[in-house]
Amino acid sequence: MQRPDLIITPKIILPRLxxxxxxxxxxxxxxxxxxQTMHWQIIGPDGRVVREADQACHNLVLDNAKELVATLGLFEQSEWAVIGTGSTAPNPSQTGLVNERARTNQTGGPTDSTTEVSTGVWEITRYRQFTAAQVGGQNLTEWGFSGSGTAGNNLMSRELFRDGSNNPVTLTLDSDQQLRLIYKVRVTVGPTTPQTASMNITGIGNRTGQFVLQQRIITGAHGYNANPVQGLSSFARAANPPKWIYGFQRRTLGYGDAFWDINNMVDFAGAYEAYTANSQNRKMSPAVRSVTEVNGTIVGIGMNENHAITGPYPRMYFQFDVGQEITKDNLHELTIAGFEISWT
Incomplete structure (x- = not known):
């Protein structure tokens, strides 16, 4: 029985906020x-097509290809066509053909093409032709594409030859016949519209702004890398020292902007961090500017893929929100975290 003079108060634990x-x-x-798709053609000694079929690519990208982006790039991985005689069904874990017989980067006459089929979606069509000396008299069952001319486990894609109904078939070639592969592959890039993002600045912290990918760096007589996939491939495989670009004037951001005002930007060569295996991500090293550099109110930070290019023309650009700009003086250094590129 509870004593009348004893009051028990329950303990209340409030959630931590x-x-x-x-x-x-x-x-x-x-x-x-x-x-996307592959179209094969058996070509007779007179140059006429004697047999052909369209086939969809059953598996998308081999896991191997995602790692090879860091060394071979994107479109570069379809430079070489590879054929063989294995019959194992394709799966993403494969890295090469079961029984490779030949590979080529020769077009046989037609010219490769690169087209932007929709905003930020770039498609390349490869024409690769094997000579009768390479494939004549063969019974071919498998094919793939690679960024390397060296035989081995370096494929981007692997498939079996199929008929128009996508059933596996064996291509039996006469001794004087050739084989042409017409292959389409796409790379989708972005953001193609300004996106809310942040940038970390040592001693200051994160600043917010808008970030966008640029389609072109230079137009007109220069025409440097109007296809952004070329530039992003360079970033991904660390092919050239990237160029940091500091903007001192606000601009309207857009994917299709042709060029930037050289009188209101300053640029410097940068570097890359080492690629981390299986990360599918490349980071640029932080940019460090001394007390004598880029002094003033910085409203934007950009980067392109080659410091050798004349003029500060960004491939990607981050513009600080109003009120988030950086004002740098000659008493302080400036260290900014590098941009990142990721792929799938």
Whole structure:
């Protein structure tokens, strides 16, 4: 029985409330590599097509290809056509043909083409032709594409030859016949419209702004890398020292902007961080500017894929929100986290 003078007060535990500032994700470019279709043709000694079929690519990209982006790039991985005599069904874990017989980067006459089929979606068509010396008298069952001319486990894609109904078939070639493969592969890049993002600045923290990919760097007589996939491939495989670009004047951001005002930008050579295996992500090293460099109010940060190019023309650009700009003086260094590129 409870004593009348004893009052028991239950202990109430309140939930812990943690308040964190919502910060947009870091500025990052994304890329997706995707084979589309392959059309094969058996060509007679007179140059006429004697047998052919369209086939869809059953598996998208081999897992192997996603790692090879860091060394071979994107479109570059379809430079070489590869054929063989294996019959194992394709799966993404494969890295090469079961029984490779030949590979070629010769077109046989037609010219490869690159087209932007929709905003940010770039398609390349490869024409690769094997000579009668390579394939004549063969019974071919498998094919693939690679960024290397060396036989081995370096394929982007692997498939079996199929008929128009996508049933596996064996291509039996006469001794004087040739084989042509017509292959389409796409790369989707973005963001092609300005996206809310953030950039980390040492000693200051994260600043917010808008980030966008640029379609072109230079137009007119220069025409440098009007196809952004070329530039992003260079970033991904660390082919050239990237160029940091500092903007001092606000601009209207857009994917299709042709060029930038050289009088309101300053540029510097940068570097890349080492690729981390299986990350499918390449980071640029932080940019460090001394007390004598880029002094003034910086409203935007950009980068392109080659420091050798004349003029500050960004491939990607981050523009700070109003009120988030950086004002740098000659008493402080400036260290900014590098951009990132990821792919699938």
């Amino acid at each position: 943690v308040v964190r500032e919502r910060i947009p994700p870091p500025a990052k470019v994304g890329m997706t590599l995707e084979p």
